[in-house]
Amino acid sequence: MNYRKSHFAFNKSQRNGIFLLVIIILILFYGMYYVNNSSSFNIFSTNEDSLVSFQHYIDSLKLKKKEKETYKIYPFNPNFITDYKGYVLGMTPAEIDRLHEFREKDKWINSKADFKKVTGVSDSLLNEISPYFKFPDWVIEKRKREKTKTAEKTELSFREKKDLNSATKKELQKINGIGEAYSTRIIRYRTKIGGFVDDIQLKDIYGLDYKTEQKVLEKFTVKNPPEIQKIDINKATLIQLSEIIYFNYELAREIIDYRILNEGIDTFEELAKIDDFPSHKIDRIKLYLQIK
Structure with a gap:
C-alpha cells in the first residue's frame, strides 16, 4: 500500500525556520506601521505650521493695504520723501534709495521730469502722485522764466525769416505738413498773382489749414512784395x-x-x-x- 507524503509535514528544523520567518515579517510590518504614522504626524504638524505662517503673512498684507488706503496725501515737496512716506506712496525701496542718494549729493528735484529721471518710477505712479508735488515759489517762477525764454528763442525775428516770395519747393517742404502738393500750389499761386503782397494771402492756398499756414509763417514772411498801386x-x-x-x-x-x-x-x-x-x-x- 502506497502512502503519499503530505506537503504540510515538516520536521523540527523546518518548523523552527518557518517560525523565525514569521517573526521577522511581523517585525518588518510593525516597523513600517510605526514609520508611516510618525511621518504622517510630522507632515501634518509641518503643514499646520505653514498654514499659520501663511495666515500671518496674509494678515500683514491686509494691514499694509489698509494703511495705504487710509493714508491721505497732502501737497508735499518731493525732495523730502522719507522711507515711510515713499512706501505709502507706492514707491519701491530701490526708487526711494535712488532719491536719497541724489539728495545726499546736495542736488534738488525741481520738476516732475526730474523726479521721474532720478527715481525711475513708473508713469502710472508718477501721474498719480505728481499732482501733489509742491515746489518752492522761486522754483515755479524760474520754470516760468525758462519757458518764456525758450518760447522767445524759438520765435524767429523778421530778419531771421526767409522771404516767402523767393522760397523754393525744397525749402517749403521742410515745414511739417507741407509736401509736394502744397509746395507746388504755393509757388504756382505766387507766380499767378505776381508775388505775395502780404502774408495773409497764404489763406488763398487751396486746402491749406490754419495750423499749417502758421507753421509756414514761423519760418517765412513776405519781405519783398511787388509794387502795387492801389x-x-x-x-x-x-x-x-x-x-x-x-x-x-x-x-x-x-x-x-x-x-x-x-x-x-x-x-x-x-x-x-x-x-x-x-x-x-x-x-x-x-x-x-x-x-x-
Whole structure:
C-alpha cells in the first residue's frame, strides 16, 4: 500500500525556520506601521505650521493695504520723501534709495521730469502722485522764466525769416505738413498773382489749414512784395477791376453797376450786398483797392 507524503509535514528544523520567518515579517510590518504614522504626524504638524505662517503673512498684507488706503496725501515737496512716506506712496525701496542718494549729493528735484529721471518710477505712479508735488515759489517762477525764454528763442525775428516770395519747393517742404502738393500750389499761386503782397494771402492756398499756414509763417514772411498801386474802387474801370486776382469780368461788371446805382461805394463791407461777392476775402482785396 502506497502512502503519499503530505506537503504540510515538516520536521523540527523546518518548523523552527518557518517560525523565525514569521517573526521577522511581523517585525518588518510593525516597523513600517510605526514609520508611516510618525511621518504622517510630522507632515501634518509641518503643514499646520505653514498654514499659520501663511495666515500671518496674509494678515500683514491686509494691514499694509489698509494703511495705504487710509493714508491721505497732502501737497508735499518731493525732495523730502522719507522711507515711510515713499512706501505709502507706492514707491519701491530701490526708487526711494535712488532719491536719497541724489539728495545726499546736495542736488534738488525741481520738476516732475526730474523726479521721474532720478527715481525711475513708473508713469502710472508718477501721474498719480505728481499732482501733489509742491515746489518752492522761486522754483515755479524760474520754470516760468525758462519757458518764456525758450518760447522767445524759438520765435524767429523778421530778419531771421526767409522771404516767402523767393522760397523754393525744397525749402517749403521742410515745414511739417507741407509736401509736394502744397509746395507746388504755393509757388504756382505766387507766380499767378505776381508775388505775395502780404502774408495773409497764404489763406488763398487751396486746402491749406490754419495750423499749417502758421507753421509756414514761423519760418517765412513776405519781405519783398511787388509794387502795387492801389486803385480807387470809385474810379476804377471795368478792365482794371477784372484784372484784380479776386475778381472776374462778371463780378467786376456787377461792382460797376452797384457803384453807379448807389452813386459810389463808401465801405468795402457794403460790397457784400453784391451777389457772389467774396466777402471773406475783403482783407486781401484791400491790398489792391482803396476807397477815397
